[in-house]
Structure formats: C-alpha cells, structure tokens
Amino acid sequence: MAINMHSDHILRSLRKPGEITYKIPSGGMFEFVSGANFFGEIVEWCGYAVAAWSLPTFAFAFFTACSIGPRAYQHHRDYHQKFEDYPHSRKALIPFIL
Template sequence: MGLAAATFILLFFISAPYGRHTRKGWGPQIPARLGWILMEAPSPLLMGALFLLGSHKSAASIAFLVLWEAHYLHRAFLYPFTLSNPRPVPVSITFFGACFNFVNASINGYFLFFLADHPASWLADPRFVAGTALFAAGFVVNRWADLLLRGLRAPGETGYKIPRGGPWELVSSPNYLGEILQWCAWALLTWSLAGASFAVWTIANLAPRAVTNHRWYRERFPDYPPARRALIPFLW
C-alpha cells in the first residue's frame, strides 16, 4: 500500500513515457504491439497455469478465471492489433509492466486457487453478484471507449483529435475509468486482500495519468469541452 501511495504521488509529476506521452531518455524502444504483448501476456498465461495446478476448482473458481481471462486475453492478444499507428514503447516500460503483471497474477492466482476456498454457493453471494455486475459495466465502458478512440483516425493518420461520443462526453479517460471499475469490482467479487491490493494499485497508476491526459487535451485543443472531467463524471 505504501508503494502504491508513493507511485500515486510520483505519477502526478512524472508521466509514464508511452502513448501520447512518449519521449526520449528512457532507453531503447520496441514496436508498441510487441511491447503490449510482452507486458500483458504473463497475466493470462500465469493465471491459467495456477488454476490448472491449484487444488480449488469449484464453480466459483472457474468464474474467477473466466472474468480474469476475459480481460487479459483481450488486453494481451487482441488490443495491441487494434492500435492505429502506435508509437514505440520503451523496453523499460515493457519490462516493469511485465514484472507487475507476473507478481499480480501470482498473488491473485495463488490466493484464489491454492489458499481460498470459495464454494459454488459463493456465486449467489451478494458480493459476487454485485461485483460481477460492476465488472461487466467496467468491461463495457473500457471496450466502448477504446472502440470510439480507434475510430478517430483514418488509415495512415498519426495526429490526435478530440474524442467524441459515449463515455468520452463525460471524462477524458473513460478507458481508465472502466478499468478502475473492473478491478474494484474484482476486489468485491473475490472479497480478498489480493484483489483489494490490485484495485489500489490500479487507481494509483491510472488516476494520475488520467489527470495528465486531461491537462494534455486542454493544452492542445482550445475548444476542448469545458464540462468534461478527468476521470469521475461531473466530479473530477
């Protein structure tokens, strides 16, 4: 938690150098699609392996695995190929991201499939039901935001435009909002410290970047919608 707090504060002053914030000075770079795959692949692969090796394979355990894989298989093996003319990503960012995903999947997978024992009845528990509904909502917001963002550029275009439509009318980083909703929901539906730590870490990483993105849009586009917030609709 202390590391998450330090990261949260630091990222308000130093934006991670990928995407629109890519800059020199962070070492060698690799193609963005390759970087995304290498960074995200450890998470679905390791979680799947831990499920196969673990002793807990109840219906609830299978549900946890399905939700996790639904997010990370898309993130690792589909999302990179939807990027339109992406900028190269530093090897250092890919490495640190892969390390985080390895540790995070290890902690969550070990807890769910080796330590915790969620019976099939957990599927009817209000925490699981509410968490799954919130996870689905976050998943939809995240994918919807990505879909609208991809539609901004015509083939061959490399510039930036003001995103319009759907959740983009409310906040400058609805894709981050969707992901935060997903992992807060994960903490609820697994009712675990492992899930809670992931949710806290997600907020610590994405909330400052959402603020940076919001400021970047306002500085770049004089006609940027004044009512649009950074991350939380109508509030922040």
C-alpha cells in the same frame, strides 16, 4: 468491462490508417471524462475486487487506480492545452467530480 471496451473502440476509431493528427474523443463515457478508458479499467477492477472480496484483489484495484489515475489527469491536461474547443465540463477521471 463494457465501458472499457467501448472507450477503447472509440479511441481506435479516431484516426484513419496513416493519419497522425490528434482528435477529441467523443461518445460514450468520453462525454463525461477525458479518460473514459481509464475510468472503465478502474471500475472493472473494483468490481472484480468486490466480487472476489479478498485483500489481494482490493490491493490490485487500489494500485491500478493509483497508476492509471495520474495518466488520466495528464491526458486531460494535454487535451485542454492542445484543443481550444475542448469541452470544459469534462472531468479527468471521475464523472462530475474529478
């Protein structure tokens, strides 16, 4: 939950009021993945599924990953297209892997 909240705070703080330009998020998990907020959400729901240990919670965590994962990849691809100086070491969703 902390990853998710911190990542959302970073994203909300990127632009000043009235500003419309895109910026590269940095700090926290954004140093490792483009979709740090998505990563935090998936980790959060997977943790809940493990804590509850029931089929519906595992299904919810799985389908959350299936719906958010492609969005993270899309954001990653868009960042690389928009910013020439975007860090190439960042992955889309899973640090050091994907």
